Amino acid sequence: MNKLSMIIGIIVMGYAIGALFFFRFWRESRDRLFLMFGIAFAVLGLQQLLYGLTDEASESPVLLYLIRLIAFVIILAGILDKNLKARKG
Amino acid sequence: MSAAGLPDDTRQFLREHVNSIEQLEILLRLYEIAPRSETSAELASALYLSPESIERRLNAYAEKGILVHSGPEPWHYSLASKESGYGQRIGKLARLYRERRVSVINEIFSNPIAAVQTFADAFIIGKKKE
Amino acid sequence: MANVVYILCAVTSISCAVLLLRSYRASRVRMLLWSGLCFSFLALNNILLVLDLTVLPEVDLSTVRSIPAVIGLGLLLYGFIWDEKST
Numbered sequence: 001m002n003k004l005s006m007i008i009g010i011i012v013m014g015y016a017i018g019a020l021f022f023f024r025f026w027r028e029s030r031d032r033l034f035l036m037f038g039i040a041f042a043v044l045g046l047q048q049l050l051y052g053l054t055d056e057a058s059e060s061p062v063l064l065y066l067i068r069l070i071a072f073v074i075i076l077a078g079i080l081d082k083n084l085k086a087r088k089g
Numbered sequence: 090m091s092a093a094g095l096p097d098d099t100r101q102f103l104r105e106h107v108n109s110i111e112q113l114e115i116l117l118r119l120y121e122i123a124p125r126s127e128t129s130a131e132l133a134s135a136l137y138l139s140p141e142s143i144e145r146r147l148n149a150y151a152e153k154g155i156l157v158h159s160g161p162e163p164w165h166y167s168l169a170s171k172e173s174g175y176g177q178r179i180g181k182l183a184r185l186y187r188e189r190r191v192s193v194i195n196e197i198f199s200n201p202i203a204a205v206q207t208f209a210d211a212f213i214i215g216k217k218k219e
Numbered sequence: 220m221a222n223v224v225y226i227l228c229a230v231t232s233i234s235c236a237v238l239l240l241r242s243y244r245a246s247r248v249r250m251l252l253w254s255g256l257c258f259s260f261l262a263l264n265n266i267l268l269v270l271d272l273t274v275l276p277e278v279d280l281s282t283v284r285s286i287p288a289v290i291g292l293g294l295l296l297y298g299f300i301w302d303e304k305s306t
């Protein structure tokens with residue numbers, strides 16, 4: 001058992017719990033932004049989980065960084081959606 | 090305190106949807122004039138409130154489905170329906186406000202404002218600050 | 220290619236941090252402070268990833284670069300749990 005594995009485990013849980021909070025906020029407020037953040041955080045947690053399961057040290061394999069890209073695109077989409085809705089009224 | 094006497098569904102409705110007297114008056118007015126509609130400017134002058142902040146409240150309620158808006162700009166807002174769940178709860182709230190005004194006001198001010206909503210609002214770029 | 224992605228992630232994180240911290244300055248709602256700091260640390264995590272891959276490939280920064288993510292997420296969860304409601 002090495003320190004990096006423990007750290008990755010902490011990060012996975014951090015993203016997972018964060019995602020759960022975002023989903024709850026979405027349920028309470030019906031604001032789609034929270035749904036988007038929740039999905040993004042779940043994806044980021046998944047990415048770290050996959051990273052933890054591989055032997056790579058670097059997070060450079062294509063799959064790993066593409067998944068991270070997807071998560072951040074979801075966040076950007078959520079912010080865009082929020083602002084378009086705010087303008088439409 | 091006296092707020093303990095309010096029915097649970099009313100208290101929940103207030104907790105979820107009504108954080109200020111201004112919001113309360115908007116809902117009660119639109120209930121009163123339903124099914125007619127008004128623009129935010131008409132509402133602002135009827136209630137002696139500022140049009141910008143009324144506009145934000147109205148849009149928030151429209152997004153939740155409590156109100157509907159129609160027409161080309163300027164939007165006309167009206168209660169979605171008097172018979173729906175929301176409509177009935179607002180009707181009940183209107184009656185309670187007439188009969189037990191102090192209890193309703195106390196209940197509104199006893200709710201802490203959810204910090205959660207401020208998180209979502211932070212991501213609106215370039216909105217007018219109240 | 221990985222670098223481009225991680226830089227984009229850093230930029231997005233910084234943008235989120237700026238929006239949240241700006242709102243915190245205006246409203247003093249504490250949850251915004253913690254979440255703003257979280258995204259700042261996530262941005263740092265992405266920047267360190269880029270450094271690890273390109274600038275310092277011979278040094279293994281795996282552990283070091285993950286620490287900001289732990290701190291950031293810790294602050295976020297603290298803010299969500301402790302400061303969810305504010306008067």
